[in-house]
Amino acid sequence: MHLKGENISFEYKKNDPVLKDVNISLRSGEVLGLIGDSGSGKSTLCKILAGYEIKYQGKVTMDGNEIPSKGYNPVQLVFQHPEKAVNPKWRMKDILNEGHLVSQDILEAFGIKNNWLNRWPNELSGGELQRFALARALSPKTRYLIADEITTMVDAITQAQIWNIVLNIVEELNIGVLVVSHDRNLISRLCHDTIYLKDINNV
Amino acid sequence: MGNKAEINPKKELSTGLETVAGDRKKTEALLTVEDLSLSFTQYASGLRQTELKVISNLSIQAYKGEILAIVGSSGSGKSLLAHAILGILPLNAKLDGKMEYDGKKLTQERKKEMRGKEIALIPQAITYLDPLMKISNQVIGSVEKEKESIMKKLQREVFQRYGLKPEVERMLPHELSGGMTRRVLVSTAVISSSKLIIADEPTPGLDDKTLNETLSYFKDMADKGCAVILITHDIEAALKISHKIAVFYAGTVLEVANVEDFKNNGENLRHPYTRALWNALPQNKFQAIKGHQPMQDEVIDGCIFYDRCSKKKAICSRGIPQLKQVNGGVVRCNNAS
Numbered sequence: 001m002h003l004k005g006e007n008i009s010f011e012y013k014k015n016d017p018v019l020k021d022v023n024i025s026l027r028s029g030e031v032l033g034l035i036g037d038s039g040s041g042k043s044t045l046c047k048i049l050a051g052y053e054i055k056y057q058g059k060v061t062m063d064g065n066e067i068p069s070k071g072y073n074p075v076q077l078v079f080q081h082p083e084k085a086v087n088p089k090w091r092m093k094d095i096l097n098e099g100h101l102v103s104q105d106i107l108e109a110f111g112i113k114n115n116w117l118n119r120w121p122n123e124l125s126g127g128e129l130q131r132f133a134l135a136r137a138l139s140p141k142t143r144y145l146i147a148d149e150i151t152t153m154v155d156a157i158t159q160a161q162i163w164n165i166v167l168n169i170v171e172e173l174n175i176g177v178l179v180v181s182h183d184r185n186l187i188s189r190l191c192h193d194t195i196y197l198k199d200i201n202n203v
Numbered sequence: 204m205g206n207k208a209e210i211n212p213k214k215e216l217s218t219g220l221e222t223v224a225g226d227r228k229k230t231e232a233l234l235t236v237e238d239l240s241l242s243f244t245q246y247a248s249g250l251r252q253t254e255l256k257v258i259s260n261l262s263i264q265a266y267k268g269e270i271l272a273i274v275g276s277s278g279s280g281k282s283l284l285a286h287a288i289l290g291i292l293p294l295n296a297k298l299d300g301k302m303e304y305d306g307k308k309l310t311q312e313r314k315k316e317m318r319g320k321e322i323a324l325i326p327q328a329i330t331y332l333d334p335l336m337k338i339s340n341q342v343i344g345s346v347e348k349e350k351e352s353i354m355k356k357l358q359r360e361v362f363q364r365y366g367l368k369p370e371v372e373r374m375l376p377h378e379l380s381g382g383m384t385r386r387v388l389v390s391t392a393v394i395s396s397s398k399l400i401i402a403d404e405p406t407p408g409l410d411d412k413t414l415n416e417t418l419s420y421f422k423d424m425a426d427k428g429c430a431v432i433l434i435t436h437d438i439e440a441a442l443k444i445s446h447k448i449a450v451f452y453a454g455t456v457l458e459v460a461n462v463e464d465f466k467n468n469g470e471n472l473r474h475p476y477t478r479a480l481w482n483a484l485p486q487n488k489f490q491a492i493k494g495h496q497p498m499q500d501e502v503i504d505g506c507i508f509y510d511r512c513s514k515k516k517a518i519c520s521r522g523i524p525q526l527k528q529v530n531g532g533v534v535r536c537n538n539a540s
Contacts, residue, residue, distance in 0.1 A: 012378075037410040038382020080381075080407075111495070125278030125496070152407045155276035155436040156483040160491035182410050185439075185486035 001028035001063055003075060003144045003176060005049055008058035010041070018044050019056075024195065026144060026176045031167070033187035034180045036197030042180050045197065046148045049178070050077035062143065072099065076137035080149035082129035086121045093117040096132055100139045109165050110135050127158035134162070138169050144176045152181065163190060231306070232264040233399055233430040234288070239300035241280070241287055241454075254297075255499050257283055258454040260523065261300070265399065265430040270421060272433045272441035274480070275451025276496050281434045282327060285401045289324055290314030304399070319344070323397035325388055327404040332376040332384070339372035342391050354394070361390045365416070382409050389417055393424075400424055401432045406440050418444045438465070438484065450477045453496050453507045459533040473534035476508050506537070514538050 003026040010019040018041040026032050036042045047053040049060055051073055060067060067075060079085050086095045096102050096117070110131040121129060130150060137145060147166075151159040167190070170177050181187055187194055241258035258280045265271050273281050286292050288302065290311050302309040304317070318324070332341055342361075343354045362371060365386040371379070379387065385405060392400055402421065406414055422444045425431045435441050441448055442462055450458045458474040465472065469481040482488045494511040497503055505520035506512070512519065516537065524537045 038385075038413055039380040043381070113495075123498075125276070127277055128495070149407075153277060153404075153436075155274075156438060156480050157491055158276060160483040160485075160489050163489075164491055182414070183485065184411070185484070189485040189489050 001143070001176075002026065002061075003049065004059075004061050005045070006059045006061070008045065008048055008056055008060070010044055010048060010053065010056040012044075019048075021058075022197070024049070024178075026178055028143065028176050029171070029174045030193070031170070031177045031179060031191045033191035033194035034178055034197060035182070035184065035187060035194060037199045038182075040197045040199035042197055043148055046077055046146045046178070046180060049144075050075045050146050052077065072139070072141045074141060074143040075146065076139075076142045076144070077146045077148065078130075078133050078137050078150050080152050082126060082133040083121060085133055086129060088121050090121075091117070092119050092121065092124070092132060095121065096136050099136055100141070102135050102139070106135050106138060106169070109169060111161070111165075127154040127162070130154065130162060131165075134166060138166075138173070138175070140173070142173070142175055144178070145170060146178045146180075148180045149182075151186070152183075159186070231267065232303075233267050233305060234263075234265040234309075234432075235301070235303040236264070236284075236288070237262045237301040237303075239284070239287065239298070239302065241283060241292070241299075242297050243293075244295045244297065253500075256454070257499050258287070261455050262526070263449050263456060263459070265432050266446075267398075267430050268425055268428050269447065270425045270431040270433055270445040272435060272445035272448045273451055274435055274438050274441055274448055276436065278496060278499075279451040280454040281451050282403050285324060285403050285432070285434060288314070288401060289318045289322060291318070319395065319397075321397055322399045322401065323392045323395050325392045325400065325402040325405050331388070334376050336375075337372065338374050338376070338379075338387055342372075342387060342394060344391075344395075357394055358390070361393050365390055366413070382413055385409055386413065386417070389420065393420060397429070399430045399432070401434065403434045404436070405433070406435060406437055414440060415443075438480065439486070450474065450480065452476055454499070455507060455535070456533075457508065457535050461531055464530075464532065471530070473529050473532055473539045474508075474536050475512050475514055475538075479511075506535075 005022065005024040008019055008022040009017060011017040022045060034042055044053065048056050051067055051069065062074065067073065112131055112135060116124060116128065151162055154162070179187060179190055239258055239261040240256065242254045242256040245253050245255055247253045261284065263271065275281055287298055292298065304313070339358055342358050346354050358372065367383065367386055371383065376384065389405055405417060409417060418440060421431050421433060433441060433445060442465055445462055448460050448462065449456050450460065458477050460472055460477060465481055469478040472478045472481060479492045482490045492511055497507065505522060506524050509515055509519050519537050524535050526533055526535050527539060529539050
């Protein structure tokens with residue numbers, strides 16, 4: 001079981017490529033680190049792998065097949081800023097269950113308290129919101145999780161809490177994780193392997 | 204901590220960094236915040252109003268030539284403190300306590316006068332940039348016609364130092380990557396020549412090289428005599444350049460520690476929360492303590508860390524512990540000695 005990106009190239013502007021012939025492969029159950037300078041296209045690569053960005057060159061496949069563009073996306077992307085990934089006019093319980101009904105086990109694992117469910121997004125801190133974002137992304141149908149700087153904005157204790165939970169869940173569900181971070185200490189703590197993305201404009 | 208506020212009569216009004224440098228360094232607190240509390244009035248249901256207390260009993264001092272790091276979790280009130288100092292809180296905010304700048308009371312009028320000049324904020328997020336305005340115009344700000352070319356030159360220099368390519372100045376904010384945005388925000392403060400710099404989370408999303416470079420500019424500002432308040436949750440970054448570290452939790456300061464106290468298993472740290480924070484770093488034990496920072500609307504009688512503390516005693520659940528001087532630092536804990 002592999003999520004593969006082959007010869008991925010991408011440009012936001014003509015003749016100004018952000019990514020050029022990038023190859024990446026993520027196994028089920030693998031925790032893979034991705035490090036790169038700022039502006040080297042890490043987030044763009046994440047968006048391509050998760051199907052958010054479609055005008056790229058190259059191929060993204062899961063187990064050799066194209067990822068279906070309809071229905072539940074088995075490749076789930078979680079961002080650095082959870083407050084931008086939730087609808088500010090919905091209560092937390094509606095945000096949480098937008099895609100599927102999140103199981104009680106997952107809620108308990110993330111320490112999401114019942115009285116948080118009736119709150120609005122602006123009443124929760126970044127770390128608390130990120131738990132919701134992760135809980136709703138880790139459905140039974142998720143095969144791969146792309147974690148783009150998901151704990152960059154939280155304190156060290158919350159970071160350790162969140163990653164301990166995520167690692168437990170992905171191990172149990174055999175989910176592959178791509179960890180994007182600038183924190184080498186964190187990457188070496190979490191990941192089996194690390195790949196480096198070079199800024200092609202600086203080579 | 205002796206924080207005699209002495210006013211130097213020779214002090215010039217010019218904004219050059221050099222004027223504050225020299226022998227007066229480190230002697231007086233440029234900014235003193237004492238027993239600050241901040242609450243917001245909110246509508247609960249219908250016309251019923253409630254008060255939401257977000258900062259309580261908070262005291263800090265920022266010295267010239269020093270970097271004070273403020274570390275703590277999100278939602279602990281770090282950014283609100285910055286906004287309180289700058290006087291840019293929303294209308295429903297109620298502020299109590301004492302704030303002094305350069306020995307004189309910091310009133311709302313004075314804040315208005317000084318922000319952007321004497322006191323500069325490096326904001327946290329891209330949302331502080333105007334999405335429809337070119338980068339260079341935002342970095343330079345509004346200046347007189349004669350000064351425009353000088354500022355332009357200065358801006359290009361700063362951009363070059365930060366590795367921002369010349370075409371960046373003509374871009375719009377949405378065209379920048381996260382790290383580039385950060386560097387643009389930092390350069391706005393480098394260009395202004397303020398004496399108190401408040402940097403609100405200037406480092407997340409920066410790669411190692413840019414991070415160290417950004418930090419070195421803050422150090423540079425402090426060396427030139429500025430007082431720098433570095434608000435961050437990145438302890439490692441804070442330790443690299445700061446002199447003192449104030450640890451925030453749920454709207455108050457639990458400890459002010461010296462940089463040297465952060466080593467080994469944190470046995471020199473005074474508060475159990477600081478110790479837990481230190482041991483949670485991936486390069487240390489990556490150990491998470493249970494529980495959450497209390498919500499702002501939860502009323503707590505005793506120590507604010509009581510629920511999660513491993514060393515709590517009966518007395519800790521009654522009354523807020525007093526601030527104590529311990530080992531060259533300050534701590535709010537009954538068990539510290």
